[in-house]
Amino acid sequence: MMISNAMNTQMNEQIGHEFGASLQYVNIAAYFDDAGLPVLRDHFFKQADEEREHAMKFVRYLLDAGASVEIPAVPAPRHGFKSAAEAVSLALQWEHTVTKQISGLMDLASKEKDYLSHDFLEWFVREQLEEVSSMDTLLKMIERSGESGLMLVENALSSGRGLSMSGPGE
Numbered sequence: 001m002m003i004s005n006a007m008n009t010q011m012n013e014q015i016g017h018e019f020g021a022s023l024q025y026v027n028i029a030a031y032f033d034d035a036g037l038p039v040l041r042d043h044f045f046k047q048a049d050e051e052r053e054h055a056m057k058f059v060r061y062l063l064d065a066g067a068s069v070e071i072p073a074v075p076a077p078r079h080g081f082k083s084a085a086e087a088v089s090l091a092l093q094w095e096h097t098v099t100k101q102i103s104g105l106m107d108l109a110s111k112e113k114d115y116l117s118h119d120f121l122e123w124f125v126r127e128q129l130e131e132v133s134s135m136d137t138l139l140k141m142i143e144r145s146g147e148s149g150l151m152l153v154e155n156a157l158s159s160g161r162g163l164s165m166s167g168p169g170e
């Protein structure tokens, strides 16, 4: 095995967090479908797919490193939001939490002089900049438009301009 037991354990926990984010974003997409906002719905379905892909990146890394994959129990995601702002605030909180978790993995890689994991994790560090930035922009747009003006947010999202400076755009 090319990584420590501690790194293996913490990465398995991270797989749970990424799948947890994926499930949360499916519930947020369902909220937007219910609210008659299909562009926001599809935006969150896409985010959910990306989170699943993040989880799978960790799975493939653990397998490549000869480590064991042990996916933990994933808590039930929240549902039944009162507003778009509440749903997207929750998503932004998630992204901040995941950023801390990735930093925690980086701390461990540095402490253990685990250059392989350090290199692998750098992609996630950059990805979190894009994820936090774009979710923060989306929340600000929703707050600016107000609940009655969410069609404007949908129009902006479908214009293809993208939500963050660093990201690939939508």
Ligand SMILES: [Fe+2]
Binding pocket: 018, 021, 050, 051, 054, 098
């Ligand atoms: Fe993620």
Ligand SMILES: [Fe+2]
Binding pocket: 021, 051, 095, 098, 131
């Ligand atoms: Fe994310």
